[in-house]
Amino acid sequence: MGRRPTIIDVARLAGVSKSTAARALSDSPDVNDATREKVRKAAIASGYERNHLAVGMRSGRSGLFGLVIPDITNPFWAEVARGAQDIVGENGASLLVFSSDWDHDREASHLRALRQARVEGAIVNPVSDNAEDFGRFGVPFSLIGSSAERFPDTPSIGSDIRQAVRLGLDHLVARGHAAPALILGPKSRLARARFLRSVHEHCLERDIDPAVLLVEDGDYTFEGGHAAMQRLMARQRSGHLTVFCANDLMALGAMLAVREAGRECPRDVSILGFDGVPAGAFSWPGLTTIEKPARELGRRAAQALFDEIAGRPQDGRTYLPCRLIERGSLADLTVQTPLRVAGAGRS
Amino acid sequence: MGRRPTIIDVARLAGVSKSTAARALSDSPDVNDATREKVRKAAIASGYERNHLAVGMRSGRSGLFGLVIPDITNPFWAEVARGAQDIVGENGASLLVFSSDWDHDREASHLRALRQARVEGAIVNPVSDNAEDFGRFGVPFSLIGSSAERFPDTPSIGSDIRQAVRLGLDHLVARGHAAPALILGPKSRLARARFLRSVHEHCLERDIDPAVLLVEDGDYTFEGGHAAMQRLMARQRSGHLTVFCANDLMALGAMLAVREAGRECPRDVSILGFDGVPAGAFSWPGLTTIEKPARELGRRAAQALFDEIAGRPQDGRTYLPCRLIERGSLADLTVQTPLRVAGAGRS
DNA sequence: TTAACTTCCGGTAACGTTCCCAATAGATGC
DNA sequence: GCATCTATTGGGAACGTTACCGGAAGTTAA
Numbered sequence: 001m002g003r004r005p006t007i008i009d010v011a012r013l014a015g016v017s018k019s020t021a022a023r024a025l026s027d028s029p030d031v032n033d034a035t036r037e038k039v040r041k042a043a044i045a046s047g048y049e050r051n052h053l054a055v056g057m058r059s060g061r062s063g064l065f066g067l068v069i070p071d072i073t074n075p076f077w078a079e080v081a082r083g084a085q086d087i088v089g090e091n092g093a094s095l096l097v098f099s100s101d102w103d104h105d106r107e108a109s110h111l112r113a114l115r116q117a118r119v120e121g122a123i124v125n126p127v128s129d130n131a132e133d134f135g136r137f138g139v140p141f142s143l144i145g146s147s148a149e150r151f152p153d154t155p156s157i158g159s160d161i162r163q164a165v166r167l168g169l170d171h172l173v174a175r176g177h178a179a180p181a182l183i184l185g186p187k188s189r190l191a192r193a194r195f196l197r198s199v200h201e202h203c204l205e206r207d208i209d210p211a212v213l214l215v216e217d218g219d220y221t222f223e224g225g226h227a228a229m230q231r232l233m234a235r236q237r238s239g240h241l242t243v244f245c246a247n248d249l250m251a252l253g254a255m256l257a258v259r260e261a262g263r264e265c266p267r268d269v270s271i272l273g274f275d276g277v278p279a280g281a282f283s284w285p286g287l288t289t290i291e292k293p294a295r296e297l298g299r300r301a302a303q304a305l306f307d308e309i310a311g312r313p314q315d316g317r318t319y320l321p322c323r324l325i326e327r328g329s330l331a332d333l334t335v336q337t338p339l340r341v342a343g344a345g346r347s
Numbered sequence: 348m349g350r351r352p353t354i355i356d357v358a359r360l361a362g363v364s365k366s367t368a369a370r371a372l373s374d375s376p377d378v379n380d381a382t383r384e385k386v387r388k389a390a391i392a393s394g395y396e397r398n399h400l401a402v403g404m405r406s407g408r409s410g411l412f413g414l415v416i417p418d419i420t421n422p423f424w425a426e427v428a429r430g431a432q433d434i435v436g437e438n439g440a441s442l443l444v445f446s447s448d449w450d451h452d453r454e455a456s457h458l459r460a461l462r463q464a465r466v467e468g469a470i471v472n473p474v475s476d477n478a479e480d481f482g483r484f485g486v487p488f489s490l491i492g493s494s495a496e497r498f499p500d501t502p503s504i505g506s507d508i509r510q511a512v513r514l515g516l517d518h519l520v521a522r523g524h525a526a527p528a529l530i531l532g533p534k535s536r537l538a539r540a541r542f543l544r545s546v547h548e549h550c551l552e553r554d555i556d557p558a559v560l561l562v563e564d565g566d567y568t569f570e571g572g573h574a575a576m577q578r579l580m581a582r583q584r585s586g587h588l589t590v591f592c593a594n595d596l597m598a599l600g601a602m603l604a605v606r607e608a609g610r611e612c613p614r615d616v617s618i619l620g621f622d623g624v625p626a627g628a629f630s631w632p633g634l635t636t637i638e639k640p641a642r643e644l645g646r647r648a649a650q651a652l653f654d655e656i657a658g659r660p661q662d663g664r665t666y667l668p669c670r671l672i673e674r675g676s677l678a679d680l681t682v683q684t685p686l687r688v689a690g691a692g693r694s
Numbered sequence: 695t696t697a698a699c700t701t702c703c704g705g706t707a708a709c710g711t712t713c714c715c716a717a718t719a720g721a722t723g724c
Numbered sequence: 725g726c727a728t729c730t731a732t733t734g735g736g737a738a739c740g741t742t743a744c745c746g747g748a749a750g751t752t753a754a
Contacts, residue, residue: 004485006710017734022712032732047483052463053409054710056400057739063464064443072432078425085419085446094460096411097444099432113441116399117410136394138351222629252629259631282569282599284606284631353740364704369742379702401740404709700751707744714737722729 005046014042025050056118065305066096066114066122068107069144073099075277076294077125080144083298084123091306093120102127115139121305123298126150128188142305144297146191152316155304159292160319161191165198167324168244168272168290169206176333177270179203180244181214181236183228183254189220195246195274218250225250229257233269240331241269248275248289255283255329266331276325286327293320352393361389372397403465412652413461413469415445415454416491422624423641424472427491430645431470438653440467449474462486468652470645473497475535489652491644493538499663502651506639507666508538512545514671515591515619515637516553523680524617526550527591528561528583530575530601536567542593542621565597572597576604580616587678588616595622595636602630602676613678623672633674640667 011021016035023031024039042048056062065088069077081097088095096117098110107127114122121140126133134141134151143156172180182199185192200210216232218224225245232243232254245251251273258269265271265285273280276291297320308314358368363382370378371386389395403409412435416424428444435442443464445457454474461469468487473480473494481488481498490503519527529546532539547557563578565571572592579590579601592598598620605616612618612632620627623638644667655661 007712008710018710019712019735020733022710023733026712030732035732049459049463051404051465051710053400053403053465054739055712057398057404057709057741058711058713060739062400071429072419073422073425073429075420075422075425078420078422081444082418082420082446085444089445094443094445094464096441097428097432098436098441099429112396116396117441118398118400256629279626279629282603282626283629354742355740365740366705366742367703369740370703373742377702382702398740401709402742404711404739405741405743407709696754698751698753701749703746703748705744705746707742709741711739712737714735716733716735718731718733720729720731722727724725724727 004051005048006051007048009046010039010042010048013046014039060118061120062118063093064096064117064119065093065302066098066110066117066119066124066139068098068100068110068114068122068124070102070125070127071099072097075279076275076292079294080125080298080301083295083300084302085298087299087302087306100127104128108133111137121309123301123305128190140305140309142301142308144301146189146194155301155308155314156317157297157301157304158317158319159297160321161194162198162201163319164274164290164292164322165195166202167322168274169199169202171288171324171326171330172242172244172270172272173206174334175270175330177240177242177330179208179213180242180270180272181216181232183216183218183225183232183243183245183250185220185246186217192246199244218246218253220247220249222249222253222256225253226257227253229254230261233257233261233263240333242272242330243269244272244274246274248273248277248280248287251287251289251329252279252283255287266329270331271329273329276323280325281327283329285329288327288330289325291323291325293322296320351398352395353398354395356393357386357389357395360393361386407465408467409465410440411443411464411466412440412649413443413445413457413464413466413471413486415447415457415461415469415471417449417472417474418446419444420446422626423622423639426641427472427645427648430642430647431649432645434646434649434653447474451475455480458484468656470648470652475537487652487656489648489655491648493536493541496537496664502648502655502661503664504644504648504651505664505666506644507668508541509545509548510666511621511637511639511669512542513549514669515621516546516549518635518671518673518677519589519591519617519619520553521681522617522677524587524589524677526555526560527589527617527619528563528579530563530565530572530579530590530592530597532567532593533564539593546591565593565600567594567596569596569600569603572600573604574600576601577608580604580608580610587680589619589677590616591619591621593621595620595624595627595634598634598636598676599626599630602634613676617678618676620676623670627672628674630676632676635674635677636672638670638672640669643667 007021008018011018021039024036052063067084072078085095100107104127123142125145143154145158203210216228218228251271254271255265258265263269273287273289276289280287280289354368355365358365368386371383399410414431419425432442447454451474470489472491490501492505550557563575565575598618601618602612605612610616620634620636623636627634627636
């Protein structure tokens, strides 16, 4: 009674063999139209629903995909997850979601769970450079993020950091800013090096000596940005301070530090973020930032995975362009400030 | 070669039958210690990993659970998802995550996917009052949120809205505020009625006529809150305006409207939010709000599900208490404002 | 010494599906 | 009329695992 109906029940109800019932329900051409209709009716009448476990066993295709990200609670990763979810769903499959918390062991354990669940493929943002783990992963996968460089043979999707940094620096230059101070992520993270390298490159192109840049390390958290900004203000006490933060959370923390110090953004301090989290729109002033196409990242990573599994040609590494969102945390230094005007006696 | 090793490979390698191998790996007591060790070695050597699809087929336990929420991108639901994920993971299972986007059809389709994947149980925040869908769901489930009232027989977890509203109103009274204006959710949502009812109850207890309250409808979005606040300010042009918003996003939108109108929070307008989203900490002023225990909600919903499946006694409906977070969007009207002091000539 | 019991192991069936092969019936061609 | 072909169907095996049952030893008790 409590048992779920199987295809055998459907077959019996329709008065055919289970083979025929299976064919009818899987749109095989080798079945009479009348029979097919009879089976369909029986399936609906009995409340039959295909058992994906059995299908997976027999066909090797579980209808399951995996996503391993640092933390679903982080709005950036939530967007990525949503994008992946959408594409996986469109293909009639389901997504297993895991949070690794940047923990190597946890990641390894999640990967094992994915293998045991016999997922058809996985999308992963690797915690660190654990190339060997993925070498023997045994499941098709695509990568998201900076560490993808380590795996030249697998499809990977990331933001175009170089383009993003250029966008930011161009904007700063256009607004009359000198070389910005930087608040970076921790040295342990690959993204940090990549970001810094891009800044250096673009400084050289603009004849700025990278050695001039003030640099502080954060840890990608609000508190980390707050503390880094305090150190930065202690190092440079006069003049307009321009700060380029490696992510939005640190930028928002920095903004709070500015206010606490009795200084004002953007009058005394300009802040440029990186990520495009929604919270940046709610701060005051709104955070000017460079938005990563998070949802699209998730969609493309999922799509790349399907392409790879289907044997369709791959793009290899793909970098998606970022977008500048102007809000209000950047001063326009090309116009004279009221103070200067007064000082210049131009009133 | 590319084939994943099965328990038969392990058995062959260990020189035992597959029955013995299975027993050894599932910690059955009916196996010699030496044999067990031999099998374990063979399993590791061959890189064997249990096929959960096959286990699920045979035992009826898929090791899969489902979560259906409105939108993983919403920070509140992301926290819920994380809580559920943690508990499910602790029990050695994996979580399938779906976003329904408040769409009835999408929800139904996700529920079907869960059934077909043969999940052992599901955690759902139902889109609306679709009792019949769940009556015939056929899978153990627990519910999150306001609509849970419709299902007295299933375990359900929610925030204690009454307690939360009392907390908020008590705080307002303590700060010298009169009855607050309200920005609510859309009439279509059950949560709206529940929130409003709680406010009315508490007003009556405090001898405030609920009919006095200014009420505006939002749609739980930033833009909705922004628009609602504009209407509110148009309706009450003088005096201190106190607003209790039914969620944080609307509260943040309201805050922007205040600033755009040239008024200042908390000097001219006080805003109290409801949710406890992280963005509330980044606004200026910080949003004073009532925090729902989102992650704990997810944890408890998952735990309730495991309890139900295991046949352990259930609490039925559970309401978790909320917590007031004071930040800075509420004026303290019990102290004289500088303006009044000046007016009273007390200087 | 034999019976009963314990310990350990192997064989087989079953979970629900799909795929392959054979079989039937009717249609077509000569 | 017979061979061949096509359309449609049924039977059985297989996917990898676990549960059940029976059997072969060794152990204990009478």
